[in-house]
Amino acid sequence: NAGVMQNPRHLVRRRGQEARLRCSPMKGHSHVYWYRQLPEEGLKFMVYLQKENIIDESGMPKERFSAEFPKEGPSILRIQQVVRGDSAAYFCASSLESQKRSYEQYFGPGTRLTVT
Amino acid sequence: AQSVTQPDIHITVSEGASLELRCNYSYGATPYLFWYVQSPGQGLQLLLKYFSGDTLVQGIKGFEAEFKRSQSSFNLRKPSVHWSDAAEYFCAVGGGEYGNKLVFGAGTILRVKS
Numbered sequence: 305n306a307g308v309m310q311n312p313r314h315l316v317r318r319r320g321q322e323a324r325l326r327c328s329p330m331k332g333h334s335h336v337y338w339y340r341q342l343p344e345e346g347l348k349f350m351v352y353l354q355k356e357n358i359i360d361e362s363g364m365p366k367e368r369f370s371a372e373f374p375k376e377g378p379s380i381l382r383i384q385q386v387v388r389g390d391s392a393a394y395f396c397a398s399s400l401e402s403q404k405r406s407y408e409q410y411f412g413p414g415t416r417l418t419v420t
Numbered sequence: 421a422q423s424v425t426q427p428d429i430h431i432t433v434s435e436g437a438s439l440e441l442r443c444n445y446s447y448g449a450t451p452y453l454f455w456y457v458q459s460p461g462q463g464l465q466l467l468l469k470y471f472s473g474d475t476l477v478q479g480i481k482g483f484e485a486e487f488k489r490s491q492s493s494f495n496l497r498k499p500s501v502h503w504s505d506a507a508e509y510f511c512a513v514g515g516g517e518y519g520n521k522l523v524f525g526a527g528t529i530l531r532v533k534s
Contacts, residue, residue: 308463335520337520337521337522339522339524345526345527346510346524346525346526346527347464347510347512347522347524348524349521349522349523352519352520352521359520360519360520360521362521363521395463395464397464397522399520407452407469407471407514407515407520407522408454408466408469409466409514409522410466411456411463411464411465411466412463413462413463414462414463416461
């Protein structure tokens with residue numbers, strides 16, 4: 305049973321370019337979460353999605369960041385016009401749909417974004 | 421404001437010694453509580469979780485944690501640490517006013533000396 309898959313594992317972008325991070329949840333999981341980990345900090349929630357719906361985006365920066373979880377395919381976190389401050393590790397997590405189990409989140413290996 | 425506090429940034433213990441990592445949270449009711457472990461360059465692995473019931477919960481790799489409502493704490497323990505336990509440990513809370521998101525502490529880096 306494959307776990308949460310993220311790709312790429314490492315991504316280097318120049319300032320002003322776009323970054324696309326992909327996440328495939330665990331089999332049977334319909335909830336996806338994105339978190340960001342800045343150097344020497346804990347993880348900060350960004351967005352919570354279900355298929356074709358954004359449920360909670362309270363942690364997303366207001367500009368340049370967007371996320372989607374289409375009916376088919378992986379969830380995508382998109383960062384437009386990246387700046388050096390976007391350099392971080394971005395983790396995706398997934399969970400089951402049932403009420404209590406939806407809080408039990410399983411994490412992918414992360415995408416480490418470096419902006420030069 | 422919602423918060424999770426891990427007061428120890430670094431802890432060093434000798435191999436075979438016991439371990440306790442502290443975690444306190446601010447919340448009016450009992451949230452769901454979690455401990456995760458992260459090895460360098462890796463993702464997070466769920467060690468254990470508390471939803472309700474018995475306040476002492478067992479997890480993987482020989483870890484346990486005790487929920488103490490009166491102290492708003494959920495400390496992680498292990499009776500005998502192995503060198504492979506060296507990693508960063510994160511406490512997290514979810515549910516209730518937190519909704520579906522997890523709120524993480526800043527983490528505690530565990531070093532194990534032989």
